[in-house]
Amino acid sequence: MKNDWKDFFYFTKTERNGLVLLSVLCLLLLFLPNFFSWISPPASAIDFSSFEKEVNLLLVNENKKTKVTTEKTIPKANSPITPFNPNNISKEELLQFGLTEKAASNLLNYRNKGGRFFKKEDLQKIYGLHPDTYQNLAPYIVLNNTPQPNKEKKTTKEKNLLVDHPIIDRHPFDPNTATQEELLSLGIAPKPVRTILNFRSKGGSFRKKEDLQKIFGISEEDYQTLEPYITIQNSSPKETPTAAKASAIPEETITSLDINQSTPEDWQKIKGIGPSYAKRIVAWREKLGGFSQLQQVGETYGLPDSVFQKIRPLLQTSPILKTISINSILAEDLQKHPYFNFKQAKAVSNYRINHGPFKNWNDLQKVRALSAETLEKIKPYIDFN
16 A cells, blocks of 8 residues: 555556657747747848838829829919909900809800809809819909899889889779789789780780780789779770771681791781790790691690690691701700700710711611600601711
């Protein structure tokens, strides 16, 4: 029993050899890092100074290029800037003050569409105007916003008339003879009153109550309010038989009407077509380039289908059309035609660029943006020459 503890430290020859080998391996692993550091010299510090110089030089060159590019994009004034009003300045002056061709054109287009500048900051809304150019021009912008003399007189007169008739006095009236003050006292706005007076001065007359609805500016609600007070006298005591006969030209004397050659006056000879409808029909015809079929007259804005169906038997077509040179027309001009929108006009232009001119109708049908309905409408107007 005394020697039992020795049994724990008794190893066979094989076990002793294994322990020796394991000890040697542990020592090797322990001293291996020091061995490699001894056999390989310490790495010297890498010099990045030349690389840093190259990077700094590159950044300096890029800053110079950016500065030059920025200076080039900012237009400079060709002449000394003087005080100006952007609501009436000419394109030549805008270019001299440093605006680009595009910015100057955008400003004029904005004014041509009825736009006005009411404060200096409004000029910044013009597409293409560089912010630095605006900063240069801002001190010289003068806005008086003085309305046109005629318009001011009318506005003042209308205001005075409204002051003279602060209380609405509804009473029976004849729209063919009522004075301006009387119409205003009935609650009709100044603008429709002017329209009524202009209509009468050009020979127009109201034959029935419903004709008052055709006056632009009189809403359905306004008409319903005035309708009980409208009294139209078809013939006045002072009217002579000859004048009465002349004022009632029998519409049945119009047996036919060429829709492509008739004037607004010709259209007014047809029953149901007043000055407003006549002008709209002719204006629609001009936009189209002529009517290719009778149905297009019915497309006139605001023309009731019931009126069109009544006058349709009197209408005659003629081959007088303004054709579209589909191989040369610009996209911006093509989109002005009522049957083309911006997307379709652009698609036609892109097709010509990618595939060459349209040779025939089959080529035009390959433009995917043109629907079958659109193709049917535009067919009479297309010229491939």
